[in-house]
Amino acid sequence: MANIAVKITTIKREAREKLSEGRRVTDMREVEGKTAFISGGASGIGRGMARAFANAGMKVMIGDIEQAPMQALVSELRQAGADADCVRVDVTDRDAVMAAADATQARFGKVHVVCNNAGVLVDGRSEKVDMDNWNWVVDVNLWGVVYGFQAFIPRILAHGEGGHVVNTASMAGMVNFRGSGPYNATKFAVVALSETLMEEHKKDNLGVSVLCPGAVNTKIAESGRNRQGRYGGTDDSVNAPMAALLPDAIDPDIVGRQVLEAIRDDQPYIFTDPGLRRHIAERFRRIGLGFDWAESCEALK
Numbered sequence: 118m119a120n121i122a123v124k125i126t127t128i129k130r131e132a133r134e135k136l137s138e139g140r141r142v143t144d145m146r147e148v149e150g151k152t153a154f155i156s157g158g159a160s161g162i163g164r165g166m167a168r169a170f171a172n173a174g175m176k177v178m179i180g181d182i183e184q185a186p187m188q189a190l191v192s193e194l195r196q197a198g199a200d201a202d203c204v205r206v207d208v209t210d211r212d213a214v215m216a217a218a219d220a221t222q223a224r225f226g227k228v229h230v231v232c233n234n235a236g237v238l239v240d241g242r243s244e245k246v247d248m249d250n251w252n253w254v255v256d257v258n259l260w261g262v263v264y265g266f267q268a269f270i271p272r273i274l275a276h277g278e279g280g281h282v283v284n285t286a287s288m289a290g291m292v293n294f295r296g297s298g299p300y301n302a303t304k305f306a307v308v309a310l311s312e313t314l315m316e317e318h319k320k321d322n323l324g325v326s327v328l329c330p331g332a333v334n335t336k337i338a339e340s341g342r343n344r345q346g347r348y349g350g351t352d353d354s355v356n357a358p359m360a361a362l363l364p365d366a367i368d369p370d371i372v373g374r375q376v377l378e379a380i381r382d383d384q385p386y387i388f389t390d391p392g393l394r395r396h397i398a399e400r401f402r403r404i405g406l407g408f409d410w411a412e413s414c415e416a417l418k
């Protein structure tokens with residue numbers, strides 16, 4: 118009898134592993150009643166996620182540096198019948214992110230999904246961008262994501278009901294766009310960390326996705342509205358190259374629904390623009406040429 122029980126347990130476990138990737142299937146097919154924390158949830162892509170999650174019956178905690186749009190969103194979600202709340206957080210402040218995780222747990226009991234999404238766009242060449250802006254984009258886009266998963270992953274693993282981490286990178290984390298070195302660097306770092314987390318947690322009841330959007334119609338071109346005093350203070354200018362892309366860009370609510378689908382499917386890479394695949398193919402072609410050269414270079418002979 119004991120042998121049969123062990124056999125059944127093994128078969129069940131094997132069924133839960135994705136044969137192609139050796140990954141465990143997470144318990145996130147059903148999201149109703151589960152809780153999500155979304156940084157940068159007051160606007161754009163984060164707001165799209167909040168709407169999609171709430172619509173699917175999830176409890177939602179918005180964490181953002183901008184108080185007014187955050188509260189407006191909570192009112193909107195509550196009016197639609199959702200259980201939603203918000204906490205003001207500056208993701209560059211590790212203690213504040215930890216406090217936001219405490220607040221989420223105190224309010225909703227358990228957290229299942231964390232979306233490390235807050236981000237800012239700094240335009241300009243790496244050698245020209247001043248150090249205040251360099252530090253700002255690294256502190257928000259990279260450290261903000263790190264603090265987010267440091268705060269939430271242990272809590273998700275502790276309750277064992279399953280969960281998911283969504284880190285917002287960008288297509289700029291897959292291919293390097295000219296004139297945006299500092300932004301590209303942070304987004305490549307987010308892809309690197311996300312891929313590492315995918316490997317490290319593939320046997321856990323925790324999915325990890327990296328969101329790599331193309332252009333999305335948000336307020337990203339007005340990122341300076343949230344620049345903190347220590348990085349130079351608010352900047353009301355609009356990033357012209359980014360703003361030019363926005364009229365043709367995808368609606369952030371669509372991206373929010375796509376993220377929900379990815380959580381349910383435990384899909385690691387989330388691309389909003391399948392047509393951009395060619396840029397990645399071109400990058401790998403050029404990298405391949407580097408290996409071709411290495412095979413014939415004098416020093417290695």
Ligand SMILES: NC(=O)c1ccc[n+]([C@@H]2O[C@H](COP(=O)([O-])OP(=O)(O)OC[C@H]3O[C@@H](n4cnc5c(N)ncnc54)[C@H](O)[C@@H]3O)[C@@H](O)[C@H]2O)c1
Pocket residue numbers: 156157158159160161162163180181182183206207208209234235236237238257285286287288329330331332333334335336337338339340343366369
């Ligand atoms: N819009 C695009 O085309 C696009 C493309 C690729 C990636 N992204 C990424 O998507 C994410 C969301 O950006 P978006 O396009 O929705 O822009 P957005 O400006 O509309 O939203 C960004 C949100 O982050 C918040 N935020 C900024 N600094 C913060 C801080 N220090 N602490 C907490 N919250 C902070 C803002 O208040 C805002 O609510 C970012 O990481 C961005 O890099 C956007």
